[in-house]
Amino acid sequence: MNKETVTIFILLLSLGVTALSVFYYYNIGTYNYVGSYNGYPLYWYTPFLPAVVVSIISFTLGILLVFTSLNPSEKRLKISLISVFALLLVSLLVARFSFGFSTEKILLELPSPTDAQLIQLLASKSLLDGHNPYTENFARQMLSSLAPQQYTWIFKSGTNNYTPSNIIGFVHVFDYLPSAALYYLPAVALGIPANIYNSIILAVGSALIFHRLKGKNKALFPLLLSSFMFIYFAPLLLYRNTAGWLIPFVIAILFPDNPLLAGAMLAWASTYRLYVLIFTIFYLILLSKEGYNVKDTIKYGLVFALLLDAPFVLLNPTAFINDNLIPFLANFRPYDGGPGLVSLTYFGITIDKIFYYLGLSASLVIGLVLSLKYYHKLSYGILTFPLISFFFYYRPLPSYYLYFLPLIFLSYIFIVRKGDINIDLSSNSLARISSYSLVLGLLSIIYMYGVYTFGVLLNLEIGLSLFILFAITPLIIYFRDLVFKINSWFIFIIIVLVSVMILGFIPSQLHGTNFVLMGHGYIGDAMLLPNLASESIIKGINPYTCNFQQIMARDPYFGSLYKIIPYSDVPINLTSINASKVFTPYYTPKGTYMYYGLPTDNVTFYDYPPMNAIFLIPAHLLHIPIRLWEPLTYEVAITALFLQLLRRKEWEKSLALVVIILSGYFVSLYGFTFLLDSTSWIVFIILGMAFYDIPFVFGLMTGLAIDSMPQAIVLFPFLLIYVYEKMGKDYFKQYFLTAVLSALLILLPFVLTYPESLYLMLFPVIAKLPMAGIGITTLLGTAVYHTVWPLSSFKPIPYITLAITLTLGYLLRKRLGEVLIMLPMYIILTFTRSYPEYLLYYPYIAFLLWITMEKMTSYQGIKISNNNI
Structure with missing residues (x-):
């Protein structure tokens, strides 16, 4: 470079x-x-x-x-x-x-109008009315249209004790230049x-x-x-x-x-x-x-x-x-x-x-x-x-x-x-880095927005906009070279249209002063079940034979605490607000139903592949809090990849990796502080990429990932096509056999001791769970059929999408490159439970595959000045 x-x-x-x-x-x-x-x-x-x-x-x-x-x-x-x-x-x-x-209990303020913007707008209006804004007193207009929480308060002179008892007023005049x-x-x-x-x-x-x-x-x-x-x-x-x-x-x-x-x-x-x-x-x-x-x-x-x-x-x-x-x-x-x-x-x-x-x-x-x-x-x-x-x-x-x-x-x-x-980076490399950086940056904002305003994500307009964003993400990467060809005024139009759309979809909760109360440290059933299953495995019990309902109900960490609280003249009493224990309901696959018709049962059994629970066993044995174990394992994985790039003297790639992590900070790092149940498969995939030059290691890690989450199962066939195309037949054979054998060896003990285990592992796909998230089935179900439960006609859609995307992926594998890895996003967008976190990581994984498996530039190492500043 x-x-x-x-x-x-x-x-x-x-x-x-x-x-x-x-x-x-x-x-x-x-x-x-x-x-x-x-x-x-x-x-x-x-x-x-x-x-x-x-x-x-x-x-x-x-x-x-x-x-x-x-x-x-x-x-x-x-x-x-x-x-x-x-x-x-x-x-x-x-x-x-x-x-x-x-x-x-963490209290954060949602974005809302500020006194700075209001004062400017009032000053502009006074100019239009023929008044000098520097002679106006805007106190009445401000008090009538803005929550006092947003004011810039003025305190008694000479006091460093900035407490409400020392307040003498707030800025209510135009205190800026013309x-x-x-x-x-x-x-x-x-x-x-x-x-x-x-x-x-x-x-x-x-x-x-x-x-x-x-x-x-x-x-x-x-x-x-x-x-x-x-x-x-x-x-x-x-x-x-x-x-x-x-x-x-x-x-x-x-x-x-x-x-x-x-x-x-x-x-x-x-x-x-x-x-x-x-x-x-x-x-x-x-x-x-x-x-x-x-x-x-x-x-x-x-x-x-x-x-x-x-x-x-x-x-x-x-x-x-x-x-x-x-x-x-x-x-x-x-x-x-x-x-x-x-x-x-x-x-x-x-x-x-x-x-x-x-x-x-x-x-x-x-x-x-x-x-x-x-x-x-x-x-x-x-x-x-x-x-x-x-x-x-x-x-x-x-x-x-x-x-x-x-x-x-x-x-x-x-x-x-x-x-x-x-x-001196090639146009292709520069365009790739830029497009991934932009996509992950946008997804990070969506992720952050979702974490802090999850209660309003079910808004139909927001769900539709998020669906469109995730649907076009692979297209942005695939057509990355367009950045060199489009007209600058097209950039203007895109930014204006996107901002108008986003502003139009902003829920009413963000138009005024509102606080969001979140319970950090509480975990839902999707995160608690793998934890309980890992404890069962340590005791030598097959977790698929267990019903954890009573244990879950007694667990002080089990629950969900999220509440949007409008600003009012009544102080918020945090001690009076407690977490609620929320179970995921389901219908039996054999039953028929009407809108809110038949009674439901709750998911109180372990319904993931086994590796998600096995992943947590070291944390229990070493007495490491799960909340620390998950970010630690991710850090080990991404550090191993970073050090491998440094060992190979691939400075361009290591530089690109850090830029990508920064631009997609919420996706690539910060999200792991929120205890996602998807940590294990991402960790295994990244560890496999860190040692991709050893097909047995990459295959082993892929096998472990497959046995962790449905997302990894959906990814596997696309990963096979990519590896075959990039690494050749001999590498592919070793990789494929290792991945399949390791996945089967992990599954066998559970299936042999209790054959019903396989059914429970696939339960989220087989059972009729409520529709939630931003998928097309959720949007259609809630908007057209007015139901929160999936219709029987929806059931074939994911399988049809899988067949189509796999066929197209294989036929277009050379042209798609690592974009092939993002095609599972389209499958997940047809699931009846398609939360944003199920989709966020595919662009990240695709980028990591690109920088590890492909040559980024024709330059080797870096050639730059050694002079001091």
Whole structure:
């Protein structure tokens, strides 16, 4: 790999790791009731202490990676890869330990409108009504349309004890520069919802980025999106106004040779949010050192800024100054939503606010001196100084620093390299990495959304949209080369249409302030049964002869706790809400039924293949909590694969693996903290791929996976076709025989001692279980037939789909490549129980097969500079 390629990928790692720090901070914690103000209960977010540490480490590593990318050497690339990979593994274990090994109640806030967006919209409306927004008091409108939980509270001066008893009010005036009100004028005038308007602006910037990238470098666009996936879509869905300054800044970066356009866009961004001005100063230094016409850019920028601000200053200078200085003069509560020095308060260390300001100022001054004196060494690395400075600010809002990272990435491409970058990965490899990264990033968002809002996933429109997403996932990978051919305006249309569709499907629970109460540590019957079965095997009892109903009912961990709680004037009493024990009901396969007609029974017996229970035996024998065993085994498997890539000196592949894990963090890592019953088969498949060069080992691991879950059974015939095509006859024979023999040897003891075991292993396929999830049978059954139980006419559909996909897969095996491995998704989409987690892992497995079994590029090793930064 050449130096430019490595620089690009390290910058992508920096994007992902820094975005991870914010994602981690927001999701490894809980809201706590802290008191009330004027009858309004207040809940403040408190991240768990280990999450604070991991978040700060992740943020720091992201900054260091930017500097590492300046002049990468082989040694630095190795250190970067290993550091990021190790952090990802640690983050998984920290999440598991943070949530604990006993039952806990976690309260999280669902996305909802914020006061920042409401204030901007009200200011825009006042402009349209002919009023000066700086003379308006928006308190009444805000109280009538926004839950007080969302307000930015102001506390008594001189108090560091930010408790409700010290509150003296909230921000109810327009405390931004004029661009923030002007931004929403078209939306308010035309009646366009704010989030859809943000989506349109974001789509314009995205289309321009795609347009300016040349040739195969267009594949960097989906990589940019996916490495930043959780944050990129925040302006779309999470009521954020970031697009209002981010896209103008992007335009300035894309057109640096046009001082008028660049200056106007920089002026707009810098007068939209004051903190952007800090980044603009460092960006102008970069522009100057790279030989652009900075003098004219500044001249036009100052003129444009004057035109924007002067009318409001002249109308009422006192109101203009007072409102804009409120964030600096008023005693806002330190924001509990991002890594920074203020996080020390969670360790009982309180620092006076003045020292935060001193840290912010000192770091900026030092950064400016270093930027001017050592630019020849620091280059685009000077753009990290604004990020570092906000680490010392007492309100380290993610929007104050996080969105500077994609600007650094774009500045390297279009300012430092002037759009002339040469990535020495083949077009095919680059397109593959990009498409998988994008797909896994999208699926991660869906997975996260499902975990936190599972109670609304049964909404028919959401189910249909998820069905479409999973159905087109293999097509996105298969037609990956289209990214080099499609028109940039097509990108614009896609983003707008997708965002409008998503916003239209957002349930009513996400339109206001709602909390979701989840019980961590509780487990459903699907996870409890393998645990009980493994204990039976240890005692020498065939678990298929057992009925675990009484044991399950007594188990304190068995149950489900999920509740959406609207914000109200009554404080939430967590002690009054308990988990409910939910069994999976079924009808006997021989019976007939009507809608909610015949009585049902419950699944209280072990209804999986045996390996899912055997997988847990070491945890019982070694007294390791199951909640720790599952993530540990996954970490062993993925680490074995990573180390094998390093041993073979396949740096391109190891780099791609880490990028993919980051972009699909929820799919590839974080999901395992939620105790999925599918852990075992994924672990075995990954272990098999780690040692794929030994067909007996790969076959053994595949056999174990087959005996774990129905998903692996469905995957097996497609895997056989893929292995035969890629590895040849001799390898295939050894692999196939080992897989079949190992699977049979594990099954035999259970079937011979109790022949009915085989029936119970296949029970989920044979029995009439309620329809649930996002499958076509569920959608048809609930929408057309208005029943939650599968119709007899649905029964042949999975078998027909299996026959069709297998036939097409075999005939098109050469053209499909590893996309063949994703075809089981279509089969599962016809199951009567097709939850998203049954489908998520096929793209991940397909990608891992590709990087292990195929040659990624014609280059061997890496050839990059060994100079120091």
